[in-house]
Amino acid sequence: MALLHFLASNRKGLQVEVGVVHVDHMLRGEESAKEGKFVEAFCKGVGIPFYGGSVPVPAILKQTGGNIQTVCREGRYAFFDEVMRKYRYEFLATGHHAEDQLETVLMQVTKGSNPLGMPIKRRFTIGTLIRPFLCVDKAEIYQYAKELEVSFREDPSNQSDDYMRNRFRHYIVPYMVRENESVLKNIVPLTDELQEDEALLQQLAREQVELHVEFTQDGFPSMNVKTFQGMPTALQRRAIPLLLDYLYHKEYNALFYKSDLIRQLLEHLDSQEGNVSLDLPYGFLFIREYDKFTLRSKHAVQERQLPLLKGEKVYWDDYLWLYWEKITDVNSDLLLSAKEVTFFDLPEESFPLSARPRKEGDRILLQGMTQAKRLSRLFIDEKVSRTSRDQLPVVVTKQEEVCAVPSVRYGKKFTKQQTADSKYIFVVGNN
Secondary structure, X not given: OHHHHHHHXXXXXXXXXXXXXXXXXXXXXXXXHHHHHHHXXXXXXXXXXXXXXXXXXXXXXXXXXXXXXXXXXXXXXXXXXXXXXXXXXXXXXXXXXXXXXXXXXXXXXHOOOOOOOOOOEEEEOOEEEEOOOOOOOHHHHHHHHHHOOOXXXXXXXXXXXXXXXXXXXXXXXXXXXXXXXXXXXXXXXXXXXXXXXXXXXXXXXXXXXXXXXXXXXXXXXXXXHHHHHOOOHHHHHHHHHHHHHHHHOOOOHHHHOOHHHHHHHHHHHOOXXXXXXXXXXXXXXXXXXXXXEEEEEOOOOOOOOEEEOXXXXXXXXXXXXXXXXXXXXXXXXXXXXXXEEEEEOOOHXXXXXXXXXXXXXXXXXXXXXXXXXXXXXXXXXXXXXXXXHHXXXXXXXXXXXXXXXXXXXXXXXXXXXXXXXXXXXXXXXXO
């Protein structure tokens, strides 16, 4: 509210148009709904557009599970993105302050991450996310609200010790402030300098990787071990994630790119004695043979075609399963663990369906298109990593017509919402 008041009061001087996006996570019933009305009323009073939305977090958690804070964050930022795109806003301003920055650094240290804190600005979808109050401590914000009579609401979950950030906020940060009153002011320039240093090291590591990386005939990254060992250790640590990006395209960054994985790979790259093969997540391998190491798929693309029988759960690999059935006969238990659910109708002569790896020349007819699109072009447009393309199932009809590529796109006969023409349901899940 202090940030909103500040921007609303200074929009003419700053020469900016201000809008407000508010998300109700639906965790506190009527209380959180009233908070949305409170913000909307303020916006109406100062003549600022208000964009309200909600994310059914309890329902999402019940259906798919997961971390409540992650679900909340992903839901609200998805709505932020939607509003920015629809109304062409260039900046997303959030109210993070210096105490938030100190808490973030402490959490990163605790989790074994690089303690860089939050950047004061970063790219966000079509624009830029900015944190104008990052150099201001919370006491100053409260003082601002008091002096200018800015009304606000406090989320009661901020008092709960169930969350790591709150535990740092309640117990660790106050102790640090008592030890040194300047700690909140000091953390901001400190993280700025660390982020600048990190940006330079990342650039140097990227230059080294691009200079020395080679690719196998099937497109997997490889590098000479001695060349890698000749890089400074600080660049080696940063080169590992860059090489993994060739496999995962940052799709699983939060899950895999941890310090323990990087240390493990660095240990194997510290020597050239013997050969080493190490399993990586989702069917990939690290292989060191003689003077080279390669990151590649564990299994070559196999010529296989799995029949997709109606009403049967079919496992494509160790991580993905497929299922389809008449809507009236669907196994509702499978929907609870579904990753994707779509609805479709196909003529009887299209059955049986089957799943196979992609083939050269495969095309798919998408919604709104009059001509089928090459899968090779589709994968490029959808930014599917090269190695993932060979692992994805391609769903085809009896006539070998591609009707779906689960996890990427579905054909013209498939819809996300059930329609009057929908006869069947198609479900994809993770093991």
